[in-house]
Amino acid sequence: MAYSIAGKTALVTGANRGIGEAIVDALVAAGAKKVYAAARNLADLAPLLTRHGSRVSALQLDVTDASQIAAAVAAAPDVQLLVNNAGVAAMMGGPFTDPQWLAAGRKEMDVNYFGTFAVSQAFAPVLGRTGGGAIVNIASVASLTNFPMLLAYSASKAATHSLTQASRMLLAAQGTQVYGVYPGPIDTRMAEEIEMPKTSPADCARAIIAGIQGDTEDIFPDAMSQGMGTAYLAGPKGLEKQIAGMVASAPA
Numbered sequence: 001m002a003y004s005i006a007g008k009t010a011l012v013t014g015a016n017r018g019i020g021e022a023i024v025d026a027l028v029a030a031g032a033k034k035v036y037a038a039a040r041n042l043a044d045l046a047p048l049l050t051r052h053g054s055r056v057s058a059l060q061l062d063v064t065d066a067s068q069i070a071a072a073v074a075a076a077p078d079v080q081l082l083v084n085n086a087g088v089a090a091m092m093g094g095p096f097t098d099p100q101w102l103a104a105g106r107k108e109m110d111v112n113y114f115g116t117f118a119v120s121q122a123f124a125p126v127l128g129r130t131g132g133g134a135i136v137n138i139a140s141v142a143s144l145t146n147f148p149m150l151l152a153y154s155a156s157k158a159a160t161h162s163l164t165q166a167s168r169m170l171l172a173a174q175g176t177q178v179y180g181v182y183p184g185p186i187d188t189r190m191a192e193e194i195e196m197p198k199t200s201p202a203d204c205a206r207a208i209i210a211g212i213q214g215d216t217e218d219i220f221p222d223a224m225s226q227g228m229g230t231a232y233l234a235g236p237k238g239l240e241k242q243i244a245g246m247v248a249s250a251p252a
């Protein structure tokens with residue numbers, strides 16, 4: 001069933017920059033009545049508030065902080081569309097045996113998986129009360145197969161993908177639609193060190209909105225993710241072998 005954004009109230013985590021900020025812009029452009037822009041640092045939301053006035057409300061939210069999540073639920077009881085966008089990539093590149101992967105992985109799991117899980121748990125009853133609504137989880141192409149350059153991040157995003165499936169299955173009974181988003185490289189601070197063609201956050205956000213409104217459960221919002229998504233759906237093992245081949249032929 002297609003999900004219409006016009007007139008809806010949304011909440012976006014990690015809304016102060018990158019893909020999250022672009023999603024807020026795209027939601028307003030799609031006719032959302034109100035968007036709660038959630039961020040760790042309220043001052044970082046000034047540009048969004050200036051652009052959109054009263055249609056955007058600032059909300060403090062560190063997705064790893066249980067008390068801030070509870071306060072966000074109390075402050076935003078009218079949310080109908082939850083976008084779990086906040087995320088970190090704590091380490092890029094390094095040998096498999098580098099012990100720093102473990103600390104980076106714990107941080108990535110804490111934000112990308114447990115943060116998304118905790119916010120979804122807290123807002124699920126709100127969505128139920130407001131008519132079912134929808135959850136959008138920003139996962140990654142790295143959810144579908146491991147990219148060893150982002151070894152631990154990929155694992156955290158695979159967990160986010162699994163959580164997306166569970167949320168879809170378990171919240172269907174209350175009428176909540178759940179969308180997974182699997183971007184390739186997007187031109188944000190997170191991808192600064194990645195040297196390959198990148199899609200703009202604005203184009204990525206527009207594709208996400210089109211996916212939600214077109215009722216596409218698995219959204220591939222850029223050219224690279226569309227290619228990887230097709231390969232994944234054709235056979236996950238084939239995609240793993242494709243990445244393994246790229247790793248084997250990379251200069252040492």
Ligand SMILES: NC(=O)c1ccc[n+]([C@@H]2O[C@H](COP(=O)([O-])OP(=O)(O)OC[C@H]3O[C@@H](n4cnc5c(N)ncnc54)[C@H](OP(=O)(O)O)[C@@H]3O)[C@@H](O)[C@H]2O)c1
Pocket residue numbers: 013014015016017018019020039040041044061062063064085086087088089111115138139140141182183184185186187188189190191
């Ligand atoms: N860029 C890519 O190539 C790409 C590809 C696939 C998926 N993604 C995913 O897209 C999402 C957005 O990333 P981005 O590319 O826009 O990166 P970004 O520019 O680095 O933005 C990350 C956002 O997450 C917020 N954040 C980090 N930890 C948080 C926490 N504990 N609580 C609340 N917010 C937190 C950041 O807030 P602060 O400013 O306070 O740090 C920032 O707003 C992430 O989930 C990322 O994994 C990105």
